[in-house]
Amino acid sequence: MANPIDFYFDFSSPYGYLASTRIEELAAKHGRTVVWHPHLLGAVFKVTGQQPLTTIPLKGSYTERDLARSARLLNVPFKLPTKFPVGATAASRAFYWLAKRDPALAKMLARALYHAYFAEDRDISSPEVTINVAARLGVDPAELGQALNDPAVREKLRVEVDAAIARGVFGSPYLIVDGEPFWGSDRLDQVEKWLETGGW
């Protein structure tokens, strides 16, 4: 049985969103599964001293253009959200809580949250929005609402974020294939070649 691909991402990361639209199909083509790992770039940036791309002089306006262009190339709906970036704790907690019960549904939720944020400009930092998006997939709003404040769920996210950082994850998307790390949606072509060839 081939190793799964580890897919690290932040729900507030537009390049993570772009990668999320391709990774499952790419993996399946090569007989791999994908484990989705939401993490929080805010925690990562405390370690690396980095800051959100769009806030960096010169780089910021380029990034907005590059995102729109890259999304058009992938034929993926994209609009930089009105409120950007946002903290993705609610979305991430919802994911990990649901993943424990139904991993496949949790991936559907992740895609739905990404779509809500980057295609529909809905502010997924709001627990209400996260709950609403999940409800459309049949998740009970009251149950999820409780889970978002459950200390065990909060702790689960903290552990996952710490584990990601301990593994060297410094960005989004960040993928690990058979121990080899790949950062950025623009590395998916290398990921594909790595899966095809076993590495070079």
Add this chain to the structure above:
Amino acid sequence: MANPIDFYFDFSSPYGYLASTRIEELAAKHGRTVVWHPHLLGAVFKVTGQQPLTTIPLKGSYTERDLARSARLLNVPFKLPTKFPVGATAASRAFYWLAKRDPALAKMLARALYHAYFAEDRDISSPEVTINVAARLGVDPAELGQALNDPAVREKLRVEVDAAIARGVFGSPYLIVDGEPFWGSDRLDQVEKWLETGGW
């Protein structure tokens, strides 16, 4: 006559080096020429608040791995230099001085300097090394030695660096194709598609 492609790079930039090995062939395939613009990331970083990739926690060690992997994929010799990064003023001045006399030879010099630094681990921040690399291409060492301290040559580099920043160039490589900016050696595939299609 189609517009030339503007290719901005820093001689100390490994991803600039990778792009330099592909850009002329890629452009020629689409009937384009390339104007090479050495600039100085040190000056750019003062504007953007950024720092060299390899000095950033977590990102640094990934970058070293990604560079080696990307170079192997392109079949390009690469070794992160012992002294890295370095200031590329001597190399850049040599380029602009030579470009005024013989643009084709200046590109050959640029490639030779990149090769000296990233394949042979020679410290091109040293004027002596730059002069030596140029001498192998038939450039008179005494003449170039004088040029490196010529106030007009120094001023030319300053003007070029300022012009790059004014144009929004914040990294290396950074390419502009018919007004469209592309940052990173991993955007050359988009550059190629843009040349093929006229944009999307």
